Amino acid sequence: MVAMCGIVGYVGPRPSQAILISGLARLEYRGYDSAGIAVIDADGHLGLRKRAGKLQVLRDDLATHPMADGTTGIGHTRWATHGGPSDANAHPHLADDGKLAVIHNGIIENFAELKDELLGQGFTFRSETDTEVAAVLLGREFAASGDLVAAFRTVAARLEGAFTLLAMHQERPGLVVGARRNSPLVIGLGEGENFLGSDVAAFVEHTRNALAIGQDQIVAITPAGVSVTDFAGNAVDVEPFEVVWDASAAEKGGWSSFMAKEVSEEPEAVANTIRGRVHDDAVVIPELSGMDELFAGIHRIIIVACGTAAYAGMVGKYALEQWTRVPVDVELAHEFRYRDPVIGEDTLVVSISQSGETMDTLMAVKYAREHGAKTLSICNTQGATIPRESDAIVYTHAGPEVAVASTKAFVAQITALYLLALHVGRIRGVLSAAESAAHVHELQGIPGKISRVLAEEQAHIEQFSHWMADTQSVLFLGRHVGYPIALEGALKLKEISYIHAEGFAAGELKHGPIALIEPGQPVFVIVPSPRESAELHRKVISNIQEVRARGARVIVVAEEGDAAVLPFADEVLRIPLAAPLFEPLLAVVPLHIFAMGLATAKGLDVDQPRNLAKSVTVE
Numbered sequence: 001m002v003a004m005c006g007i008v009g010y011v012g013p014r015p016s017q018a019i020l021i022s023g024l025a026r027l028e029y030r031g032y033d034s035a036g037i038a039v040i041d042a043d044g045h046l047g048l049r050k051r052a053g054k055l056q057v058l059r060d061d062l063a064t065h066p067m068a069d070g071t072t073g074i075g076h077t078r079w080a081t082h083g084g085p086s087d088a089n090a091h092p093h094l095a096d097d098g099k100l101a102v103i104h105n106g107i108i109e110n111f112a113e114l115k116d117e118l119l120g121q122g123f124t125f126r127s128e129t130d131t132e133v134a135a136v137l138l139g140r141e142f143a144a145s146g147d148l149v150a151a152f153r154t155v156a157a158r159l160e161g162a163f164t165l166l167a168m169h170q171e172r173p174g175l176v177v178g179a180r181r182n183s184p185l186v187i188g189l190g191e192g193e194n195f196l197g198s199d200v201a202a203f204v205e206h207t208r209n210a211l212a213i214g215q216d217q218i219v220a221i222t223p224a225g226v227s228v229t230d231f232a233g234n235a236v237d238v239e240p241f242e243v244v245w246d247a248s249a250a251e252k253g254g255w256s257s258f259m260a261k262e263v264s265e266e267p268e269a270v271a272n273t274i275r276g277r278v279h280d281d282a283v284v285i286p287e288l289s290g291m292d293e294l295f296a297g298i299h300r301i302i303i304v305a306c307g308t309a310a311y312a313g314m315v316g317k318y319a320l321e322q323w324t325r326v327p328v329d330v331e332l333a334h335e336f337r338y339r340d341p342v343i344g345e346d347t348l349v350v351s352i353s354q355s356g357e358t359m360d361t362l363m364a365v366k367y368a369r370e371h372g373a374k375t376l377s378i379c380n381t382q383g384a385t386i387p388r389e390s391d392a393i394v395y396t397h398a399g400p401e402v403a404v405a406s407t408k409a410f411v412a413q414i415t416a417l418y419l420l421a422l423h424v425g426r427i428r429g430v431l432s433a434a435e436s437a438a439h440v441h442e443l444q445g446i447p448g449k450i451s452r453v454l455a456e457e458q459a460h461i462e463q464f465s466h467w468m469a470d471t472q473s474v475l476f477l478g479r480h481v482g483y484p485i486a487l488e489g490a491l492k493l494k495e496i497s498y499i500h501a502e503g504f505a506a507g508e509l510k511h512g513p514i515a516l517i518e519p520g521q522p523v524f525v526i527v528p529s530p531r532e533s534a535e536l537h538r539k540v541i542s543n544i545q546e547v548r549a550r551g552a553r554v555i556v557v558a559e560e561g562d563a564a565v566l567p568f569a570d571e572v573l574r575i576p577l578a579a580p581l582f583e584p585l586l587a588v589v590p591l592h593i594f595a596m597g598l599a600t601a602k603g604l605d606v607d608q609p610r611n612l613a614k615s616v617t618v619e
């Protein structure tokens, strides 16, 4: 079975192989354990090539054994859940007669019973995948009606689970048909050519005109046009949108990795998320106009997200509670809906997702809506599913994030949460105009300060991360808003350097984790500013002394001029002065650089770490 994958489809006048391969290259962040393409050539024959391994393996194979090209094609890059990455399990899969090719993202939950039915009818299978069942079913239905869209309608009605499916038949060149349920698919509109993709990255180098398709819809593209219907065959309206970034934004440029490029873009990610949302020192979020009454009436905010996005939510909680006085809970999306949460009309459920496709988060949003809550999506990807399923959207404008580990999206998510908190805080009368303006100024100063951290600390951090290449385990400590930053620092390190790492609330140390400290254990400590809370600062300094006394090697992240850390630190990473709530946006930067530096020192692929995919579209 297949879960998180990249999908691309093309019809038009051009040979499709190069278009498919370059689309897959841009989608490879979604999955990279096998890849394949199918093309209908000029003789009306369906050619297929698929290989286990990264896209480069397929590229090399096509270069050494060329396949006839054609102007109708589909391509797939895979992240396996069940069934290892092998040539046989790679997509596309063919119908029984070999004339129809299918690619799939998602899981067909009832595939076993469908397969039994098909086996009973004498059909045979070449793989163990659920996808092949859809291919054989589509082949059977096409043989009966000769109509690929009608075949899709019949098959979609039989499938349970989540899926995006694309198919083409060699007797219908110039036609690619797709269907989606709880799995992403967008249309790219070209001139005399059209595209389908898991996201706009699949076709942005050819067109920035896109159409978002709703749930449970079927799309047929030909060179001349696009038609979209629901699963019952009724025509539906589709939402056009223009992709706001160009193809170069999703390219590595001169950088050694996408992650390096994306960390360097953290200042712009914050600046672009603020842009257009501040007028006369006040936060104005045009997307939220007309929602004042709702914000005035809410009694509770629940933030749902996963991984790094959840840590952004944990940072946002401090600002939201302080500036709006509405109680905020942050929940991992996959835990939220299984515990019968107390929600209702006065609850605002804020989801945070870079991709906008994370299935756990999507399901939490749907659950919240079904139970009467209002939903607001903070998302970085236009046309994605989660914003479409939400009552309101605040886009982060971090630009495309390609490296699997999230970096610039994280700072953009915190920025969006802060803008939301300032907006709601003013509506609820908690913040005065002057207080809000002071916070706005602080936020506007952050991009410049992140740039300073990058300029002044990057070389230093990269140097000592090289010395630490043999490290077995790293701990991260933080308090208050430094706590989620400690969690983020640990996650990033595990994710790309495969080193055991844990983040702790520094106050928890004595309640257990201090037992882990032995001589030489590296411990990062995020030190809060002493200017606003001398007490919090003092407590963190005590925590440093406690681990130091047991032989830990202490690396502190502290603001410029904080001399109290010097006697206890083996390394000091400086961040510019900022108000306490804004420190996370600075303190996280050295941790992102460190994770990257250590992974690079270990010779690892920082952009595509093992076992992971960027877009987690299964629960």
Ligand code: F6R
Binding pocket: 306, 307, 308, 309, 310, 352, 353, 354, 355, 356, 357, 358, 361, 404, 405, 406, 407, 491, 492, 495, 614, 615, 616
């Ligand atoms: C960590 C990371 C993941 C994602 C998480 C949510 O670096 O990238 O933890 O943050 O899978 O993804 P989105 O934001 O796309 O919902």
